[in-house]
Structure formats: structure tokens, C-alpha cells
Amino acid sequence: MTPISSRPSPAAPFDIVGFDLDGTLLDTSGDLAAAVNHALASVGRPALSVEAVRPMIGGGARAMLAQGMAATGGCDAATLDRLHRLLLDHYEAHIADLTRPFPGMIAALDTLAARGARIAVVTNKLEALARKLLDALGLTARFACIIGGDTMGPGNAKPSPKPIYEMLARCGGGTAAFVGDSLFDIRAGQAAGLPTIACAFGFLTQPVGELGADAVIDGYAELVPTLERFASPSR
Incomplete structure (x- = not known):
């Protein structure tokens, strides 16, 4: 045997x-939420909790950010374009912190x-x-x-x-x-x-x-x- x-x-x-x-x-929710909040803070928007960001994840960074902007005061295309780059740069620099x-x-x-x-x-x-x-x-x-x-x-x-x-x-x-x-x-x-x-x-x-x-x-x-x-x- x-x-x-x-x-x-x-x-x-x-x-x-x-x-x-x-x-x-x-x-990845902690690092993605931090990147969203970094972008939002640059235009004076309030921070979102990790729990609030979690259901925004899945459709790509731009779609996630658009939802975050909509939840904190509205979203226009020009601002979304600018903040999308800020989000990506921050996320890349802190991609595996959490x-x-x-x-x-x-x-x-x-x-x-x-x-x-x-x-x-x-x-x-x-x-x-x-x-x-x-x-x-x-x-x-x-x-x-x-x-x-x-x-x-x-x-x-x-x-x-x-x-x-x-x-x-x-x-x-x-x-x-x-x-x-x-x-x-x-x-x-x-x-x-x-x-x-x-x-x-x-x-x-x-x-x-x-x-x-x-x-x-x-x-x-x-x-x-x-x-x-x-x-x-x-x-």
C-alpha cells in the first residue's frame, strides 16, 4: 500500500x-478608501469611512471616485478627471499599506x-x-x-x-x-x-x-x- x-x-x-x-x-478597502479620501480632501470634501467606500469598489478607480464625489457633494467631469489622477498617484504610492x-x-x-x-x-x-x-x-x-x-x-x-x-x-x-x-x-x-x-x-x-x-x-x-x-x- x-x-x-x-x-x-x-x-x-x-x-x-x-x-x-x-x-x-x-x-484592499483600507488603501482604496485612503486614496479616495486623499482626492476628496483636495477639494474640501469630507472623508468617507472604509465601510462607505467598500461598496463603491469593483468598477475601477474612476467609477469608485465618481461615487465618492457624488456622495460628498456632486460630481462634474472636469473635477473627476483631475481628482482621478490624484487618487491614482496616492494609491500607487501606498498600494499595500493596509x-x-x-x-x-x-x-x-x-x-x-x-x-x-x-x-x-x-x-x-x-x-x-x-x-x-x-x-x-x-x-x-x-x-x-x-x-x-x-x-x-x-x-x-x-x-x-x-x-x-x-x-x-x-x-x-x-x-x-x-x-x-x-x-x-x-x-x-x-x-x-x-x-x-x-x-x-x-x-x-x-x-x-x-x-x-x-x-x-x-x-x-x-x-x-x-x-x-x-x-x-x-x-
Whole structure:
């Protein structure tokens, strides 16, 4: 009998598992809120709490800032353009001051990688910022590809399925699932024909059950078992 410790790991339930970044892999809310508040302070606006900013995250920095401006006195295009640059500069300089992986995320990725899955990031954060953040946390090497909100060109961020298709191509094809915390994530994954998993711990703008995902997880301990339930019986 083969000793238990030397038995090979079972094959991953999917060849590719794609993840959103903010609110899915990483809790970036503290650093993003600080960047929003830096921009707002430059025009005398009141600061927003981290809790207030959390549901504004997911559609990219410009959309987040527009919501922050609307919540503190209104938003016009010229001011938004100017403050967007201030926000990005501040965020880049403080990109990992407070950001941390969600509990159990590293262990879940380790399990998937050990079982042969290719792991990818598809985020609406600018690709350069996503890479800088993952570099700062020592996580970049874990991912077969990192696709940002600007990678596919204007108008092709999530909820468009185009970045999901690009993820599949860069990862060499095969069966895949997508994990996220927003309507952008779920719609993009489903439009690309993938099973989707929503994170109840993410930056939700609505009850997680209303996202329409194929499954919901409350923490990363549930991820691999949930993926296994989706997998074909023949795998």
C-alpha cells in the first residue's frame, strides 16, 4: 500500500480558476478608501469611512471616485478627471499599506496549484496597479496571467466577457470557473460560459444572493469543495 503521505494529489476540479482581485483575493478597502479620501480632501470634501467606500469598489478607480464625489457633494467631469489622477498617484504610492489577503486565500491557492490548476487574475483595476500590488505582496508568481481593466482596451473590462476569454487563451484553454464578489464578475463569467462563485465576504453592493452566481462561499475554506461540486463526474 502506498503511504498516505506519498499519494499524489487528486486532479484539480478545473484546469483554470480565475479570480477577481479587490474584494475577492485581497481586502484592499483600507488603501482604496485612503486614496479616495486623499482626492476628496483636495477639494474640501469630507472623508468617507472604509465601510462607505467598500461598496463603491469593483468598477475601477474612476467609477469608485465618481461615487465618492457624488456622495460628498456632486460630481462634474472636469473635477473627476483631475481628482482621478490624484487618487491614482496616492494609491500607487501606498498600494499595500493596509491591503492583506483574505483569510484562507493563500491555503486555497496552494491546494489548487498542488492539484495542477492554473490560477489567474481578471480585475477591473488597471493592470499596472494590479501587478504592482501583487508584487508588493509577493503573490505575482502564483498567477498564470494577470488581466486588468485596461488590458483589453477601452470598453472591454468586466462585465464584458472579453477579459475572461483572454484569460482562457493565455492559460492554454481547458475547463474553467470564475470567482468574484461583484455583478461585474458574475456577469462576465457567465457571459463567457463559466460557472461562477460569489464571495459573501467581498465588497458587495447588494445581497450576495442577488448576484446570480452559481454558488456562494462565506470563506476560502469552502472554495475547493465548491469547485469540486461543479466539476464533471468524469474528471
